[in-house]
Amino acid sequence: MSKKEKISQIISRELLQLIESGHYLPGDKLPTEMELSKQFGVSRISVREALSVLRASGLITSRQGGGSYIEENTQSQILRSIHMKSDDVESIRHLFEMRKILEPEAAYLAATRRTTEQLSSMKHVLDKLEYGSLNAEQNHYTNDIAFHRAVILATHNPVMIHMMENLADLYERTLKVTLEPNKELKQKRESVYQEHCRIYEAIELEEPELAKVQSTIHLRNAEKKLSLFLQNYEI
Amino acid sequence: MSKKEKISQIISRELLQLIESGHYLPGDKLPTEMELSKQFGVSRISVREALSVLRASGLITSRQGGGSYIEENTQSQILRSIHMKSDDVESIRHLFEMRKILEPEAAYLAATRRTTEQLSSMKHVLDKLEYGSLNAEQNHYTNDIAFHRAVILATHNPVMIHMMENLADLYERTLKVTLEPNKELKQKRESVYQEHCRIYEAIELEEPELAKVQSTIHLRNAEKKLSLFLQNYEI
DNA sequence: ACCGGAAAATTTGTAATACAAATTTGTTGA
């Protein structure tokens, strides 16, 4: 009754705890399977079973000959459960459709519930974008994501937050497209920045309907850029 | 460059497809590891690695000496990732908030894209509710869920579908509350049925805005019942 | 001193075999 737990389960739980406690950090190399089997006093088979679980959960990756490494924060089992080609045009459209549904409402909720801390967090993100506008576009990605993330967090709805976390990496893909470097890049960035500012202002004023409208405008413009890009993309 | 995929990955993908295609149904017993290794022409080790992935994903369970079995539909890792008390009032409110955001838009999309097959599927569900109105309330749950599910499927948006699948079991909880048996139970059911019918009609007529409005009305009424219940619930 | 590339060491992936442990099935005896 008591000892029905598999050895590999014990090992994987042990390793999970080491990862979650920060003993192993993202990017770190795990000990080799041999070392782990010595360390835990079990066979390499059991260690491999344990690692297999962590691999399936996306917490580590293993390269033959290389070793096993702690994965970066990778919460997005959605792309595995949906069979979404990463750069599939239809996938991008479907994702954007969800953004159009969720984000204006998130802005609405954020305007009704944001704390002053969350507000200043949003402002901090926007300011960083303004002063560092000469940086590479990589900076723009992370900044754009950070702003939207801040808005989502301000909704105080854990279900909403979880959903958007799940969509985060797919989300990045539409960003990458709408901010695709080309001749009007600077202009695009400026307009995106302005739109973000208007959303921020509405949230600051605690005017939910306005925030919703501004978010909708923002997404409408983003959709224009998106469809423009997708036109050139397919065929 | 081409053959960097592991054998175990091939096997697990193969098995996954067999499961998803319905070749193996929930509760079915998988062939033994020996049989699978013969069948695929690989070692038992590779089969075990593949099964380990499916186990980690919760698709199968294995008992020593017993065998491996297809697990019942258990997709809802959301309740584990969010720390949601199942009957927490705040959780229910948060979930319902998401329903109010997603479902009217789903009805909108369904009205623009539903196939005739999906339409008749919705009607089939509604009819079953009408004729079998004397059944137990358990029947009502599943029926209600089935209708909403049919609407979601008609959106043809895999991201939307996946999100709602994830919310499915949490979703049931709000249903359980709004359809809580009490003195006005029959009246409640009747009104829910009528509201569903109106949503259906709008989708049938391919009038997205109307479908959205009807869904909103439906949820507004549901919210009334919900808040009425929650009043009595907390303290 | 530096660079390229081959050789060696390391490390994961797969295989084969064996046995332990738990479950299922079959069988026997009362």
Place this chain on the structure above:
DNA sequence: TCAACAAATTTGTATTACAAATTTTCCGGT
């Protein structure tokens, strides 16, 4: 018929071995 025991099945773990990919070392040439 049923209960207990035995046998067969099947997953879990261990050991050994080798293949395949990566990383490290080292050596020769410039």
